[in-house]
Amino acid sequence: MKYSLPRVAPLALACAAAMSPVFAVEVEPGLRSEAESNGSVGTLIVLQAKAPKQLLSPEGNYLERRRELVSMLRATAEVTQADLRNWLDAQGIAYRPFWIVNMVEADLTAAQIDALAARGDIARIEANREIALQRPALGPWPDASSDGASAHAPQAIEWGVNKVRAPLVWAEGFNGQGVVVAGQDTGIRWTHNAIKAKYRGWNGITADHNYNWHDAIHETGSSCGANSLVPCDDHSHGSHTVGTMVGDDGGSNQVGVAPGAKWIGCRNMNAGVGTPARYNECAEWFLAPTDLNGQNPDPDRAPDVINNSWGCPADEGCTAGNEVRQAIENLVAGGIVFVASAGNDGSSCQTIFSQPGTLDAAFVVGSMTSSDTMSGFSSRGPVPGLGEVKPDVIAPGSSVRSITNSGDNSYTSMSGTSMAGPHVAGVVALMMSVDQSLKGDPARVEQILRETSVPISNSQVCGGIPGTTFPNPVQGMGRVDAYNAYLALDDIFADDFDD
Numbered sequence: 001m002k003y004s005l006p007r008v009a010p011l012a013l014a015c016a017a018a019m020s021p022v023f024a025v026e027v028e029p030g031l032r033s034e035a036e037s038n039g040s041v042g043t044l045i046v047l048q049a050k051a052p053k054q055l056l057s058p059e060g061n062y063l064e065r066r067r068e069l070v071s072m073l074r075a076t077a078e079v080t081q082a083d084l085r086n087w088l089d090a091q092g093i094a095y096r097p098f099w100i101v102n103m104v105e106a107d108l109t110a111a112q113i114d115a116l117a118a119r120g121d122i123a124r125i126e127a128n129r130e131i132a133l134q135r136p137a138l139g140p141w142p143d144a145s146s147d148g149a150s151a152h153a154p155q156a157i158e159w160g161v162n163k164v165r166a167p168l169v170w171a172e173g174f175n176g177q178g179v180v181v182a183g184q185d186t187g188i189r190w191t192h193n194a195i196k197a198k199y200r201g202w203n204g205i206t207a208d209h210n211y212n213w214h215d216a217i218h219e220t221g222s223s224c225g226a227n228s229l230v231p232c233d234d235h236s237h238g239s240h241t242v243g244t245m246v247g248d249d250g251g252s253n254q255v256g257v258a259p260g261a262k263w264i265g266c267r268n269m270n271a272g273v274g275t276p277a278r279y280n281e282c283a284e285w286f287l288a289p290t291d292l293n294g295q296n297p298d299p300d301r302a303p304d305v306i307n308n309s310w311g312c313p314a315d316e317g318c319t320a321g322n323e324v325r326q327a328i329e330n331l332v333a334g335g336i337v338f339v340a341s342a343g344n345d346g347s348s349c350q351t352i353f354s355q356p357g358t359l360d361a362a363f364v365v366g367s368m369t370s371s372d373t374m375s376g377f378s379s380r381g382p383v384p385g386l387g388e389v390k391p392d393v394i395a396p397g398s399s400v401r402s403i404t405n406s407g408d409n410s411y412t413s414m415s416g417t418s419m420a421g422p423h424v425a426g427v428v429a430l431m432m433s434v435d436q437s438l439k440g441d442p443a444r445v446e447q448i449l450r451e452t453s454v455p456i457s458n459s460q461v462c463g464g465i466p467g468t469t470f471p472n473p474v475q476g477m478g479r480v481d482a483y484n485a486y487l488a489l490d491d492i493f494a495d496d497f498d499d
Contacts, residue, residue: 025117026124028319034127035110042128043113044276044323046103048121049080053333062335062440063300069334070288070299074099084121096277100284101326105277126323130273131312157254159370160244160396164423165483166257169430172486176258176429178436181245182303183422184282185238185310187215187224187267189405190231192239194247194255196408199231200262210291211301214266216281222271229292231265233405235272238265240414241309243403244422245429253411255402257426257482260433264289264303268310276312276323283327287334304432304439305337307425308362309418311354318355325359332361335440339425341417342366342391343379349462349473351379352390358383363446364390367397367420368479372456378417381473382463389471392446393453393480395423424449427482435489452484453477 035041051072056065077099088095088106095106105128108116116122157167169175180200190199190213197204201212207230215228222234233239246263247256266282268274286306288297312318331338340362345351356362357379367375375398381390397420404410428445432438438445455470455478462473471477 025119025122027113027117028124028126031125031127032110032113035108035113040107040109041113042105042275042277043108044103044105044124044126044128045084045116045122046101046124046126046322047080047084048123049076049102051076051102066287066299066302066334066440069330070297073102073330074297077102080121084116084119096281098277098280098284100287100330101280103280124322126276127319128275128277130270130275131318132273156252158401160400160419160423161254161257163370163396163479164257164427165481166426166430168483169434169486170259172434174260174430174433174486176246176261176426176433179258179261179305179429179432179439180264180303181242181258181261181425181429182264182266182286182306183238183242183245184266184268184279184286184306184308185241186235186269186272187228187233187238187405188231188242188263188265189233189239189403189408190265192243192247192403192408192410194243194249194253194403195239195263198246198248198259198261198263200264211289211298212264213292214282214285214290214294216266216268216278216285217270219270224267228267232267235269236405236412237272237309237414237418238267238269239405240402240412241307241418241422244400244419245307245426247403249409255411257423258429258433261426261429274310274312276318279310279312279324280327283324283331286336287331299334302334302336305339305425305428306331307422308338308340308356309416309421311341311343311357313354321355321358324355325361328356328359329361332442335442337363337425337428337442337445339363339365339421339428341421344377344416344418346378346380347374347376347460349380349460350382350384352381352383353379357390358386360386360388363392363424363442363449364476365417365421365424365480366391366394366475367415367417368394368456368475369398370396372479374456374458374460374474375415375417377415378420380460380462382465389465389473389476391473391476392471393424393449393476393478394456395420395427395480397423424480427480427485430482431485431489434486435492448485448488449480450477452481452488454479454481454484
């Protein structure tokens with residue numbers, strides 16, 4: 001099956017037509033042999049042309065800048081993919097085009113790879129392999145004695161929510177209201193009592209899933225099936241993370257950091273298995289959500305912050321370092337805060353192996369325990385070749401209780417940096433509810449998060465940076481703190497008033 005990109009303005013098309021010079025096509029090593037052995041192989045065909053983002057105007061508000069970015073990205077893809085797509089049509093090859101990265105997904109034979117490698121408009125041909133989610137531990141981390149994690153009895157306000165001091169911000173009248181958070185993950189049980197009222201597609205009586213939900217899984221293989229038109233979770237991981245961002249059943253289950261925020265979601269894994277194309281499809285949808293038919297993209301309905309508790313490691317699919325980088329960079333260029341989990345390959349140094357945790361554009365989160373120690377599983381930096389220290393901050397991730405997909409009133413504890421990331425996304429929502437001008441300004445949000453974090457005691461030295469120097473590759477700037485961020489914003493308001 002082939003898919004069509006919407007038509008865009010002729011002026012934008014003309015602008016997009018002036019593109020990069022031609023280079024030799026880079027074919028991922030072993031890809032052609034894999035196609036010969038199996039008959040065909042899933043690929044990402046990345047074109048040379050890139051949207052000239054340097055021409056974007058810095059004027060206007062963040063919504064205006066995002067609209068212009070989306071228009072330019074779509075125009076670039078529309079113009080420069082035309083000849084390739086005509087060739088694919090003539091060959092009878094099914095494909096899926098993208099515009100957030102100028103690429104096309106298709107299954108190719110070895111001969112077809114050879115033919116495309118001879119073209120002048122293609123930069124790279126990469127693998128699109130399935131990637132299994134590194135599932136968090138259920139309940140306390142197995143090595144609880146050394147990790148500091150322990151089973152926590154249900155609390156009215158969960159320990160992680162208290163640890164980031166979210167309730168103190170609630171007491172000031174800010175609980176995430178007016179902010180939209182998002183999760184791309186294994187899906188979401190949208191009818192769960194703790195998150196249903198916070199779903200942007202629910203008005204209290206009926207549900208409208210247009211612009212609020214997208215399924216990037218186009219084949220069967222799980223309980224959700226393919227192309228689900230309603231939010232669905234075939235794994236539980238995604239529901240758990242959304243619960244940590246916004247969950248609150250109005251009773252004894254206050255599991256979310258920003259219970260006043262609204263959420264939207266995209267399923268990027270099939271029973272816990274993702275591919276680079278699925279990750280990019282969700283990223284594209286978040287930058288300009290569509291209706292359920294995949295039409296009428298609207299960048300004004302994009303979320304303010306996205307939680308990403310997934311990884312795309314080099315040895316399982318993201319081999320060239322480019323497969324998801326451009327998509328994430330374009331999300332951030334569109335004014336969206338991109339929160340990513342560091343990974344669960346610690347406790348040694350240099351164990352942040354997987355995109356997006358290895359990318360400058362991502363705000364990367366490690367994990368800590370309830371006793372203010374580093375979680376043993378939390379991946380540490382430094383990341384070779386990266387200009388920034390990662391992780392950026394840490395947050396509660398050991399034995400975190402949140403919702404599951406097994407029922408509308410079901411909860412469980414999980415441990416992993418997957419659990420730490422949504423705490424930070426929730427804090428971002430609190431910050432934006434305090435100061436709406438933070439929307440569309442990821443750099444300022446991240447600066448405030450770093451400057452207001454609280455270091456925990458740690459003696460581990462990674463990359464030659466002692467644990468007493470901040471940021472460091474173990475905990476970044478320390479534990480994210482919602483109330484400190486609120487106080488910093490309150491000081492800014494006071495200074496503005498004095499001026």
